Amino acid sequence: MALNIEKLFSNLSCKLVNIEGFNHHVQFESSGISSRFMFFSGIHLDEKGASVALKNWFEKNESVIPDTLKVFQANPESLKRKKRGVTRWTWHGPEIIDANRYFGNERGNYWVAEEIKTIAAQHPNLKCAFSFHEEADKKGYREKDDGRIETFIRDPNSFYMYDAFNAEESTSDEIMPLYNSLASALTKQGFSLYSGFDDYKNDPKETVQLNPVDNGYCPQASDKNNFLDGSFENWVITQGMKRSFVFEIPSRISEERKQLMIKIIFEKFIIPFLNQVCPDLNLPNIGID
Numbered sequence: 001m002a003l004n005i006e007k008l009f010s011n012l013s014c015k016l017v018n019i020e021g022f023n024h025h026v027q028f029e030s031s032g033i034s035s036r037f038m039f040f041s042g043i044h045l046d047e048k049g050a051s052v053a054l055k056n057w058f059e060k061n062e063s064v065i066p067d068t069l070k071v072f073q074a075n076p077e078s079l080k081r082k083k084r085g086v087t088r089w090t091w092h093g094p095e096i097i098d099a100n101r102y103f104g105n106e107r108g109n110y111w112v113a114e115e116i117k118t119i120a121a122q123h124p125n126l127k128c129a130f131s132f133h134e135e136a137d138k139k140g141y142r143e144k145d146d147g148r149i150e151t152f153i154r155d156p157n158s159f160y161m162y163d164a165f166n167a168e169e170s171t172s173d174e175i176m177p178l179y180n181s182l183a184s185a186l187t188k189q190g191f192s193l194y195s196g197f198d199d200y201k202n203d204p205k206e207t208v209q210l211n212p213v214d215n216g217y218c219p220q221a222s223d224k225n226n227f228l229d230g231s232f233e234n235w236v237i238t239q240g241m242k243r244s245f246v247f248e249i250p251s252r253i254s255e256e257r258k259q260l261m262i263k264i265i266f267e268k269f270i271i272p273f274l275n276q277v278c279p280d281l282n283l284p285n286i287g288i289d
Ligand SMILES: [Zn+2]
Pocket: 043, 044, 047, 133, 134
């Protein structure tokens, strides 16, 4: 009985952080009897372009990848605001929070994170996650010789990705051949690869910043006990998923270019990766020249 009251309280408290939780629910689609591969986008409200391009790829390539769990619009809160963060109501008044930083806590989480955690728990065979975000920052960041951070103009065509993995079982080495093939296909199509820190704000309250990205690639060695930043993509590693990738699509390119980038990511990286980790799948190589 005590447990049920605890659960009720925790449900209530996460609903209370935002009234939208009463009217909206996170939508998902699953295929196959046991989903193994999770596709995820739209946790940030200003990243609709990546969600649309990801959905579009699955519409064109309906049955290419089996056993998927797809969450195209992870955050169902009002999209018309087109702001990255969401409002959480606290005793001190409204507070703007990053919706992708509330996956690690036991309670007091953002309601969207709670629903996504429930959906993932209903699919206990998930092995890896592929997450799509958009990068809107016009500035890049790098360290100067004196150790201070300087900004530079970020190429609006530039791509980068994170590779989060369980460091007890795996390394980034096994990913590099795939990444190199992705990187060369992207540059052939006129995209560039970002190098520098992913993000920097001179604010001690910012939870995650200064992740070093080298030529478009940022490894995040983690383990089941080392929860990096409260994001969905790091939370899944603590839940036993083998690997999660975040693809940062540049937000200032056209919808067609976003679709092209995502097509290349599937053909050069995701499908070859799935064939590497699950040889039983034997997925057809599509569009590979
Ligand atoms: Zn994002």
